[in-house]
Amino acid sequence: MSAVLVCDDDSAIRIVVAQALRRAGHEVTVTANLAQLDRALALAVPDVLVTDVVLPDGDGIDHLAGVNRRHPSLPVIVLSARNTLTTAVRATGAGAYEYLPKPFDLDTLTQAVRGAVARGGTAADDSTGTEDAALPLIGRSAAMQDVYRTIARVVSNDLTVLVSGESGTGKELVARAIHDLGPRRAAPFVAINMAAIPRELIEAELFGHERGAFTGAAQRSAGRFEQAGGGTLFLDEIGDMPMEAQTRLLRVLQSGEFTSVGGARTIRADVRIVAATNRDLTAHVASGQFREDLFYRLNVVPIALPPLRDRRQDVPLLARHFLDSAAAQGLPRRQLGRDAVAVLEAQDWPGNVRELENLMRRLAVLARDEVIDAQALRFVAGAGDGAGAVGDDGGYPDLAQAVRRLIERIGRDRPGALDEGSLYDRVIAEVERPMIEIMLARHGGNQLRTARALGINRNTLKKRLDLLGIA
Numbered sequence: 001m002s003a004v005l006v007c008d009d010d011s012a013i014r015i016v017v018a019q020a021l022r023r024a025g026h027e028v029t030v031t032a033n034l035a036q037l038d039r040a041l042a043l044a045v046p047d048v049l050v051t052d053v054v055l056p057d058g059d060g061i062d063h064l065a066g067v068n069r070r071h072p073s074l075p076v077i078v079l080s081a082r083n084t085l086t087t088a089v090r091a092t093g094a095g096a097y098e099y100l101p102k103p104f105d106l107d108t109l110t111q112a113v114r115g116a117v118a119r120g121g122t123a124a125d126d127s128t129g130t131e132d133a134a135l136p137l138i139g140r141s142a143a144m145q146d147v148y149r150t151i152a153r154v155v156s157n158d159l160t161v162l163v164s165g166e167s168g169t170g171k172e173l174v175a176r177a178i179h180d181l182g183p184r185r186a187a188p189f190v191a192i193n194m195a196a197i198p199r200e201l202i203e204a205e206l207f208g209h210e211r212g213a214f215t216g217a218a219q220r221s222a223g224r225f226e227q228a229g230g231g232t233l234f235l236d237e238i239g240d241m242p243m244e245a246q247t248r249l250l251r252v253l254q255s256g257e258f259t260s261v262g263g264a265r266t267i268r269a270d271v272r273i274v275a276a277t278n279r280d281l282t283a284h285v286a287s288g289q290f291r292e293d294l295f296y297r298l299n300v301v302p303i304a305l306p307p308l309r310d311r312r313q314d315v316p317l318l319a320r321h322f323l324d325s326a327a328a329q330g331l332p333r334r335q336l337g338r339d340a341v342a343v344l345e346a347q348d349w350p351g352n353v354r355e356l357e358n359l360m361r362r363l364a365v366l367a368r369d370e371v372i373d374a375q376a377l378r379f380v381a382g383a384g385d386g387a388g389a390v391g392d393d394g395g396y397p398d399l400a401q402a403v404r405r406l407i408e409r410i411g412r413d414r415p416g417a418l419d420e421g422s423l424y425d426r427v428i429a430e431v432e433r434p435m436i437e438i439m440l441a442r443h444g445g446n447q448l449r450t451a452r453a454l455g456i457n458r459n460t461l462k463k464r465l466d467l468l469g470i471a
Helices: 011-023 034-043 060-070 084-093 107-120 142-154 169-180 198-209 243-255 282-287 292-298 312-328 336-344 352-366 375-380 399-413 422-442 447-454 458-468
Strands: 005-009 027-031 048-051 076-080 098-101 160-162 189-193 232-236 270-276 301-304
Touching: 005 011, 005 034, 011 027, 011 060, 027 034, 034 048, 034 060, 034 098, 034 282, 048 060, 060 076, 076 084, 076 107, 084 142, 084 282, 098 107, 098 447, 142 301, 160 169, 169 189, 169 232, 169 270, 189 447, 189 458, 198 243, 232 447, 243 352, 282 292, 292 458, 312 336, 312 352, 336 375, 352 422, 375 422, 399 422, 422 447
Parallel strands: 005 027, 005 048, 048 076, 076 098, 160 270, 160 301, 189 232, 232 270
Antiparallel strands: none
C-alpha cells in the first residue's frame, strides 16, 4: 500500500481527496499548512506528496525547493485555483510530477498518484526560469488549462511545436510564451508570416541571399534562420507555404544546416522551430498540398488553441484585461456592467480574441460613461464595420438587419405605432442618436467640428441635440 501526504487548507478538499485516494488503495495523511507538512515529512517520507499552492503560511510551489533538496526522489502533484500559465510553468519548473488546476476530477487525481508511484519519484528539471507576471495568455477555462500544461512541459526543451487554431486565437502569443519561458529567452524571437511573402522570395527570406544571387540583390542579406540564431523562429501560416519551399525547409530540419540563396557556405541552423496554422494540415496532406514528412517533422508537440466561443467563461477576464491595457496606454478607463458582460458572453466571436480586443478598444474611446451597460455596448459595437456589431440575439447584424429588427420590435411592443405616422421619426432618431454621440466623442465634444464632420451647420446640430436630449 502506497502512502500519500496531502496538504491543503480547505477542509472539504482534504476530505474528498483523502476519501478518493483511500478508495483507490492508498494510505493517506492530511495536513492544513506548510508547518504541518514539514512535521509530517520529518516523521515519514510518503510515496507521493499532493499540495496546494496558496496555503496559510506560504506558497506551496516556493516551498518545494526545500522539499526537493531534502527528498529529491519524492514525486509532487500540485493543485491550484490560480489557473494561469504562470502557475503551470512554476509548478513544472519546481519539479512537480503533475499540475492539476482546481476544480479537478478525482479520477484524474487518482490516476496521477498511480503514475507518480509507478515512476518512483522521477522529477522534472528546474530549468524554466522565474515567474513572468507579464505573460500574454489569459484564461482559466478547462480548454486553456490543457494549453498551459502542454506549454509548461515543452519550454525547457527544443522540441518542435505546431500551434493550430482559428485566426485571432493567439497562436503567436503561444510561440512567444514558449520562447520567453525557455532557455533561449535571451536570444532573438523572429516571426515570419508565410502567407505574406511572394512565392519566389520565400527561400531568400528564410535562408538569406548573397550579393548578385538574383536581380536586385545588391548586397548580402541574412535570412530569418540566421537572424534567429540561438533563439526561436516562428513560422506563421505554415499551411500556405509553397510545395517547393516545403522541400527546402524539410531538408534544413533534417540536417540542421542550410545555405543562403547563391551561397556555398554551410550555416548551422541553431533555432527552435514553432509553427502555426489555421488550416487542417492533415486534410492538406491527404490532398497532396502539404508534404507528409514535413508535417510529422513539425507536429512533434501539437497545441490546439480553442476558439473563443468554446471558452466563453474567459470572455469577462479577457475583456477587463483589454480595458485595463487600453487605460494603461492613455485611453479613458472603462468598466463593464453585469448586463454588458452577459451580452459579451453570448456572442460567437468569429474573430476570436482579436475581435474582442478591438471591441474593447473601441469602447474605451467611444463609450460616454465609465461603466458600460448593455445598451451602450450595442451602440458602440454597431459603430464598427459590421463584422463585430453585437446584437441582442448574439448575431452580427448589418444596419439593414438592425432596422428590420427595430421595426419588428416596435410592432410587437406597440402595434399601433406602425400606422400612426411616427415610425419615420422614431427610426431616424434611433440611427441619428448614436451617430451624433459617436461623432461628438470623436471630436472631444466640440460642436463646431462635429457639425462640420456631419455636414450640417452648428445651429442644426444644437437643435438635434436638444430634441434628442443629448447632453
